[in-house]
């Protein structure tokens with residue numbers, strides 16, 4: 063069995079890569095881009111080989127899109143990995159999960175309708191709802207010492223409102239790292255059914271599950287009511303293919319399928335992915351399993367190490383248990399409550415992180431750290447992170463180069 067290497071750094075600078083090539087207001091000698099959710103690891107070799115083969119064919123004309131073979135490969139992946147049976151004709155193409163969510167909002171609601179999101183949450187959910195002139199209806203998650211749960215009583219009330227048409231679930235949840243338990247998902251389904259609303263389940267991180275946790279596709283659990291569930295899946299997070307822009311959207315409801323075809327296929331003319339995305343997705347889902355398993359094992363170790371390091375070094379910080387994704391959610395309010403000051407200090411130290419407030423007001427004073435990079439580099443970044451946070455300590459009277467005044 064091949065052992066994959068996740069430790070050797072790969073230079074991504076000057077490759078038009080957003081994570082490393084976007085410039086930030088930081089003059090630090092070394093930059094640690096640990097923000098946008100992609101990984102600094104070499105792609106699975108089977109994908110690289112498939113792409114090379116496609117390039118060497120030398121002709122890049124129109125492709126057949128999601129043909130029968132492609133659909134079968136996607137169905138086999140979800141059947142094998144999750145024991146979830148998908149009907150091949152229920153798979154629809156979008157050039158990403160975020161665009162898919164925007165299209166779904168367009169076809170499932172009208173201007174002014176309310177859509178529930180569970181904050182703090184991946185910020186494009188809010189942005190897409192606002193951009194399509196719908197109303198954001200927040201069902202904030204409950205944070206108990208870093209462990210987040212859903213407020214079902216409030217969700218029941220919100221879904222019962224006439225102006226609320228549906229909700230967007232993040233499963234696993236970015237940024238707080240929960241992999242929802244069967245009881246929790248069953249409760250969500252019960253409320254969706256009770257109030258006859260739709261639910262978009264964004265399962266893009268569904269392959270990135272930490273040891274001892276199990277991802278349960280919502281549509282598998284709610285097979286008897288799959289008419290109300292739309293699932294967004296993609297190989298992009300799991301196999302680091304975001305730049306190839308492909309996603310598989312699972313829609314079982316015949317009426318919704320017609321609406322999708324009318325809007326996405328006919329009106330927007332978005333029929334299928336480019337040829338490279340097709341080759342890469344098929345290689346990932348047929349030959350990428352071992353690579354993915356080793357990646358998850360590597361991330362498990364990284365997360366254990368970083369979590370224990372941060373807990374030891376920053377006893378007043380709270381690291382949420384990361385059950386899924388490769389994103390750590392760290393509450394540093396025990397050291398500094400001033401978000402602006404925190405952000406400036408991180409940038410000044412070359413730490414490019416996703417600031418918690420981006421995910422909703424409850425994220426203010428938190429940092430989201432993308433740990434999908436070689437461990438040695440990450441630990442170097444974490445040493446700097448600890449130094450910055452300590453320097454901002456509200457209990458400390460010391461002032462130093464990270465200090466910007468009010469806190």
Ligand SMILES: Cc1ncc(COP(=O)(O)O)c(C=O)c1O
Pocket residue numbers: 099157158159160161184232236264266267296298304308309
């Ligand atoms: C929950 C979630 N959904 C969607 C996306 C982005 O999906 P895409 O690149 O396919 O639009 C991300 C990326 O971080 C994400 O975390």
